[in-house]
Amino acid sequence: MALPAPQGRRSSTFTRLLRHGFTDPSAAGELLDSPGLAPVRDDSVLLEALGATADPDLALRGLARLVERQGEPDAQQTLLSTVVAAKPLRDRLLGVLGASEALADHLVRHPQDWQSLVTYESVDLHPTTPEFELALAEGIWGEHGAVRPRADALRTAYRRALLGIAARDVCGTTDVAEAAAELADLATATIRAALEISYEEAPGDAAVCRLAVIGMGKCGGRELNYVSDVDVIFVAEAKEGVDEAKALQAATRIAARMMRLCSDNTAEGTIWPVDANLRPEGRNGPLVRTLSSHLAYYQRWAKTWEFQALLKARPMAGDLGLGQEYVDALAPMVWEVAERENFVADVRQMRRRVVENIPAAQVERELKLGPGGLRDVEFAVQLLQLVHGRSDATLRSATTLDALAALAAGGYVGRQDAAALDAAYRFLRTLEHRIQLFRMRRTHLMPEDEGELRRLARSLGLRTEPVDTLRKEWKWHAREVRRLHEKLFYRPLLDAVATLETGETRLSARAAGHRLEALGYADPVAALRHLEALASGVTRKAAIQRTLLPVLLAWFADSADPDAGLLNFRKVSDALGKTPWYLRLLRDEGAAAENLARVLSAGRLAPDLLLRAPEAVALLGAADGLQARSRAALEQEVLAAVGRADGAEAATAAARGVRRRELFRTAAADVIGAYGTEYSPAHTDHGRSVDAVGSAVSDLNAATLAGALRAAVRAQWGDTLPTRFAVIGMGRFGGRELSYGSDADVLFVHEPREGADEQEAAQAAQAVANEMRRLLELPSSDPPLPIDADLRPEGRSGPLVRTLASYAAYYRRWSLVWESQALLRAEPVAGDTELGQRFIELIDPLRYPAEGLGDEAVREIRKLKARMEAERLPRGADPTTHAKLGRGGLSDVEWTVQLLQMQHGWEIPGLRTTRTREALAAAHAAELIGTEDAQTLDEAWVLAARVRNAVMLVRGRPGDTFPVDGRELAAVARYLGYEEGHVGELLDDYRRITRRARSVVEERFYGA
Template identity: 80%
Template sequence: MTVPGRRSSTFTRLLRHGFTDPSAAERLLGLDELASLRDDSVLLDALGATADPDLALRGLVRLVEAQPEAERTTLTTTLLSAKPFRDRLLGVLGTSEALADHLARHPRDWQALVTYEAVDLHPGIAEFEQGLAGADEPVALRVAYRRCLLSIAARDVCGTTDVTQTAAELADLATATLRAALRIARAAAPEDAAVCRLSVIAMGKCGGNELNYVSDVDVIFVGEAADGADEAKALQAATRLASHLMRICSETTIEGAIWPVDANLRPEGRNGPLVRTLSSHLAYYQRWAKTWEFQALLKARPVAGDAELGAAYVDALSPLVWQAAERENFVPDVQKMRRRVVDNIPAAQVDRELKLGPGGLRDVEFAVQLLQLVHGRSDATLHSGTTLAALAALAAGGYVGRADAAQLDDAYRFLRAMEHRIQLFRLRRTHLVPEGAEDLRRLGRSLGLRTDPVAELNREWRRHAAVVRRLHEKLFYRPLLDAVAQLAPGEIRLSPEAAGQRLEALGYADPAAALRHLEALSSGVSRKAAIQRTLLPVLLGWFADSADPDAGLLGFRKVSDALGKTPWYLRLLRDEGAAAENLARVLSAGRLAPDLLLRAPEAVAILGDPEGLKPRGREHLEQEILAAVGRADGAEQAVAAARGVRRRELFRTAAADLIRSYGTEDSPREPDPGALVDRVGQAVTDLNAATLAGALRAAVRAEWGDTLPTRFAVIGMGRFGGHELSYGSDADVLFVHEPREGVDEQEAARAATRVVTEMRRLLQLPTADPPLLIDADLRPEGKSGPMVRTLKSYEAYYRRWSLVWESQALLRAEPMAGDPELGARFIELIDPLRYPMEGLGEEAVREIRRLKARMETERLPRGADPTLHAKLGRGGLSDVEWTVQLLQMRHGWAEPGLRTTRTRAALAAAHAAGLIPTEEAQTLDEAWVLATRVRNAVMLVRGRPGDTFPSEPRELAAVGRYLGYTPGHVGELVDDYRRITRRARAVMEELFYGA
């Protein structure tokens, strides 16, 4: 009965120590060869600490069995007494089946793991060369190579070295191996060695000191004739030596292969000669090389053969590498190459591809290399072939955010560690994450994941891959890269000597002031200054592509000063999509948007958000403003809060308008000017309606709390009711109220009047923002009538006293704020007035025509050019609107489409109803859109409203740029405006006056 008891106890212990097949493990521990180890709990603990205890035990049994009888005791004694050795040996056996095979074939090689000295912990090329010394033929070299590999793996799995140190050691071992292989090749053909100089240039991961356990070792061979030798014969000899070196490393024997030596990165690839002279290499790269070949040269490093020739190769080609970003389409070419790599992954493997797939190692490497090649032309600190060293340099230089760099570094280390452990198991070249539960368990445990290794591994892997993919998209495809790449090298870092001339050539009117701004922004050694030095050369070009580069640069300095201590500001411009270009367009296009931004600099974040330029709807705005009003301590603070929202949203609208009018890399120019006009009109209307709702709430709360004694509504009129407001338009309104049940009419009237008075006062408080002026002059009796009336009073007035012009004005009436039911009842009241049954009588039509003719003669400002006045001039807004409104009043009773407050919608409905021919409708629409855009442009450029073209040349040029005219063609703008409005006037005279 004791044996089953013992067995049960051992079985349980084995399970507890992580064995998945405790029965098999129990049998192995019962072997005579392990008698001295069987009952030692230290050994069982050490096995349980490995990635795969079952695998480690099987490997240990094979190693012990393979020992000569005299040495078996030495091995078992050392194993029990020396913890560092025990951890190393069992760690390797529990991770790598292939290295266990090697130890079984070469049972004395375990002694390579016994020493534990400083030089052994971090060996370099010299130590590995010593380890390979005496290997004078290929098989011996393979054995010695595996012995060195064994020590690297032991340090790796025990955590003595991290993933980057392990990769560097593997590259150093590859260097030592290439030198040994070349030595063997030379010894085999001394006559070839005598006539040539041969240098081996490591490329790829070997060149970058970041090699995998199993990887092709990419190389390029450079050859020259030895003194006095014939060049052709020397190249033939060098080719034979190079070919022999490749066979030594690549051929497979019982000891396996060392690794394939791949020379396909050489000029012309497989079709090109294996060995070229330095001058031949140089000629090829100067004339024929493709973009990817320069990217590959980023990691070039001489490792074997003639050191002087290798150094000369790198010195000669390095300048070409750092000029590659100046090639046409360089950035798009690199981006396309990365996409091709992903597209060529078999669909069944793409989700398991650790190296090439989305979120894999290549995403990090390509992003880092692209940033290096673009910015490294002027910053030698970026000239590293090692991915993580280059990433650290990019972060130190401000080209990559520190948080982004830290996340990429962490993810890259994890993914490389996964890759190492996957390859280490069987020493096979693979980058696919295994699918079997046993393999995943071993992989997870090898990375220190012990609670639930498979689930934890998948979770960590997906998390890191998601980080890599997100940051790859952010860094690899950001528009600023392509813009920087297109700069000449001297433009990347601004020098005072050359900057003045360049600024003048770019169109800056005051180069001296511009230089002062540049100096203030970019001087010093701070990280902020470093990022500014990266941004400014590109921004200067974008500012120059405007009518007023000086204003753009000044605005940028002011915004940068205002946000100088805000950590996200420069990071946003550097990293986030088209934020930098959007900001440049906005700052250099006129005064309105920059003035708004400088009063709320944090709104610059809008420019980096893909959704940031979309206008907010009225419901969203009203909720935000009413919430802000509710939190405020008094009416004036409430309206100040509402103005803050209005300021930000006006900036959003203006920025979107400018960016879509100019066009940028991410936002092409809007092809339909009418769509731009409609968006601005709707956005400003919604914003002003929400602001009035906030002012109304503030006025009511100040005296009556939540409930006013009378129901109250604000009716939009004119452009406000038509959803056609420009940036500087007043808000034409009518005020209507209705006493609540049980409230005296006089009390209700006094309350309504005080509310209107308080609203107007609050909105007229001094502010630097564009004003929101309430104009109630369209009310019954005009300026002589009361500001606010009851619904019954309006009904009585319109029934008895209404004139035809008042009915015309009501065509644009629409409720905008206050009680929605009362607003709807007001609309029911006025519909019969604005859309009279059977249309207008001839007398009413004649009256409208008389009013229009009188307005043309009396209201046009003195001295104004009637052909260039956007509102009242020939073919301008008034001509189109009165024409459309006459049609609405004559036919609206019969045509539902005409019952709209919007000019363009009514015009389209009139055309659809056959009231206006197609060409005439298009002519009126084109003129109305152009005149509206001119008014918007004037406000954007000058910061104040205007109905005529500016006389100052820069302002006129800025209006022209907004309207799509390139510099030097502003005269065409004025000619086109006169032509389009002249045609509109002709249509108007025919349709309105019946000419």
């Protein structure tokens, strides 16, 4: 908004104030004309000093209020003349007034406290805990504090000391790390003073116990904010001859009083909350424990994050000897925590949960917890400390920047990376400090108001386009933190194995091995060997690999099997390393590299498929590379490949090559989650991924059968077979519900062409079916596609191929109820389309019998199912976790749905489908089954189908039970959406969901 231009003498003042950074020069001019400030209205020194503050308008208002509160004109003149004459005081006082509305309010309430800023001696520049203790003692027990309540006196003295810290901070006398250390030292002195007051109020309690206060968090690390909880842990011991229970009660009363003294609001406001929630058992645990009780808890129950928190533990107040005993006793446990299974996963999981709990509207403004924020730096540094601090005591610092410097000095972090991270951390902490300083409120959010952003930018010395410059610098530093956070663990590993003269101190082989072990690599020696093969040397290929590997290694480490991911990556790189597009694809297409890392570390199936044809990596970078192709498109490609091949075996090999590539496409899409399903146990739409995989694999197998059929016919009969020939998909093939390792259940049907000899036609059909089976089962590096025709009439004893008329005669005279049930899934998949459709017309009356099933047929189906449960479950298999035949598994759900189809399909068109979930949905829509029961069956079927897919993806061979091997089971859990270390939760969920489904089956199928 344009400001009105004043006239006359005020015009020059208006212009001068604008030039000095005032945004409201009219209001500023009125203040300067007020009686209190009139004597210095035209003082250029004062205006220059005001213009140098973060907010000249705020500083001038604060000065006017402070001068007015001096009362007598002589006192006002003394303040003004001192400010004008003494540069140190002028810069300090005006700097605080221009940066902190809250401290200006304190000065107005205590108008003589400005004099605490006059002193400018060397000892005043960097006070530590003893100096703060003296200042607080004078304020509490000295002349001014003696007549006031202790709590008020403590708060006033605290704010007076805080005034000095803020003054040194905004004037640049101290840097952000020194200011944070001073704030922690002041907090230490404050806790000690509050503890002394508590002893004074209850001397009887003090006489029976030793109480130590352990500083934790930022206070423990001497890197405190202006406004922050002060994290503590209490440890106590009984004095000689005193009952332990009595001593603990006394210590608890002292600790609680001390916490209230600091946390309560009085007429002088509050100091900060004292937070003891980092203690064993958190809020649910006792406030005070003995040392032995602490040790027992940490030895038996403590989680990884609790040891991480102990990195910053230091004796702070009370009995410092006891406090040191506490720290010394727990230190060995802290430095052994990296040897825990899932250590890095636990730390990362905690970091992810912190980010996930940030409200969506605040993520982009979070300086502390958001991506690229302060916590990213702290977590990275602490993780590296815990990994390497086991064998290197120089890393055992509680202060983030000191620890970062030690990591760089030891070669655990590159010096350039450490310097960049140090600069970013200082910038972000300074932002945090200045934001909190304004109103002395606990916040880590960047302001949105332009005026606040302008004051914040000017407090950092940004004067040209301050708001835009601040935003750019903040975003740059946040991106830099995120980038360095990703590479900190991995870049030094590459430097350790690459034969380069980097000028960096390098990780030793032992340190590199420690880091790889902590990151989840079971064979760090082999991992280092792979890294050396990939990244060493001065070639362009090695240089690109050194760029890629830090991020790839992070993705591998976040998987269930990092070793397999890295080994597979080396194999793919060895196979494709000389092709010009491979590394360029990974470098330039971020999605391709991440997709590849996830595929290579997710199990055996997808990597095995890829390693047989590494050029399929290109699918991972294409925009539509992971989209499933239609059956028509697949069949067209397969038949074209068969047509170009020389001979039946070469033609079938070409068809199987297409199948291999498309299986990889499907598996990769499934692993990456490209089917639009959010992989988490709480998500209920996993059916989309199961349906997508089932359709893709079924279409692919149908196209492959079409290719094998064409190859078999061409080999002997050219383009014309003497009989029409069709392949009917059965079971999950016909239902388009195949998993990765399923056989192709089929029936073969033929019909002699007009004028053809029937015996010759039958022999030709038999020969074609046998040749298809032979061709598809030939030894090959490609996955086999076994054909199973055992669902044909008379099973293995019957002819492999029948005419349509023969099928009709058999079903009319001999068909059993189970055969009618099996036909529910029949669907033409290859060969003569018209003949296939006539077969479907033939069987529809059998599978959807008019008027439904009679009671005898229902009893027969139930008997068959019961016998199958008793006889077909493999010996030793756990019926609660067998995905196909176990309780509430695929078979239970499918037989229940199929019974409904046979009973009501004749009257309800929606039930006439080969797909289980579609039929279940139709039964629900027709009110044949209730909503809750339908959802229960659907959830169990989808989960069991996903388990089978997961087992095949992970092990590379089909299976219906959860793997026994720990890594394989963890990989299955990861596919199913469970975080590392939650395998037990997966098994519990599976048993619970299938148990509920079995209850529905008992009622709906068996009629119990």
